Amino acid sequence: MRIATFAPTILALALLPVPSTAQQLDTAWIQLFNGRDFADWIVKIAGHGTGENYANTFRVENGVLKAAYDGYSSFDMRFGHLFYREPFSDYHLVIEYRFTGEWLPDTPEWARLNSGVMLHAQDPRTMPRAQDFPISVEMQFLAGLGNGQRRTTGNMCSPGTEVDMNGQRAAAHCVNSTSPTFDPDQWVRAEAIVWGDSLITHVINGDTVLRYTSPRIGGGVVNGFDAAHKVDGTPLTSGYIALQGEGHPVEFRRVELRRLRRR
Secondary structure: OHHHHHHHHHHHHHHOOOOOOOEEEOOOOEEOOOOOOOOOEEEEEOOOOOOOOHHHOEEEEOOEEEEOOOOOOOOOOOOEEEEEOOOEOEEEEEEEEEEOOOOOOOOOHHHOOEEEEEEEEOOHHHOOOOOOOOOOEEEEEEOOOOOOOOOOOOEEEOOOEEEEEOOEEOOOOEEOOOOOOOOOOOOEEEEEEEEOOOEEEEEEOOEEEEEEEEEEEOOOOOOOOOHHHOOOOOEOOOEEEEEEEOOOOEEEEEEEEEEEEEO
16 A cells, blocks of 8 residues: 555656756655654644643554544634644655544534644744644645535645745635545545745645645734744745644544755
8 A cells, every 4th residue: 555655656756846956855754753652742732832732632542643632621712733843844744644533513614524734834832822823834634524525635725824826826725636535534645745935745645636836924814823923925944844633533643754855
């Protein structure tokens, strides 16, 4: 299974336009999730201080990293993010995820079977207690609602940021990918190939589903932030990677990264 999905990604990576005349891969994969704990990660949940893992939201069980809500009586807009300890610039990120269980009743309708990974995110230590989402570019993960309607995954959302699609600023906060719809309990392989503030590519199960350029600070759909850390127009050349919990239980069983080199 891993060989079948990995090989098309390498081919896609080799064919991608990059912001330099050549590229070189660093083949040493970094295991961001070690399968035992998240000691290398930083929790930030809206309404709580940095490092406070309210109600054991993020946990590791049976080698799987989870965002879970069995300790909540209500969601109360406690959007949560789990940040890896250091920022990255040019990299190839691989995540395997799936949704499980039921969402909390007071979770917003749009957050049902909804999670993601935040790319080029701000340092969680710069987020006030009340801030809902980190300023970042999100690779959004969705699953089908069982209603026969298409619901793509690997989409792009932009809390406090802007990107360009085909050379023009994306007008919508979220832009759908070309992926198929996946069932909630199905493991999905998601990959982000990130070249600083130049080009970002989303890959789902080996297929390129979305590309965009020029990520930068700007726009809205983020609340409670410190204005000193939202200077609109600033290019996002690097940032933190953060796994998301939005009120529906989600699991991650693989989170790994390798740096990309320009020359």
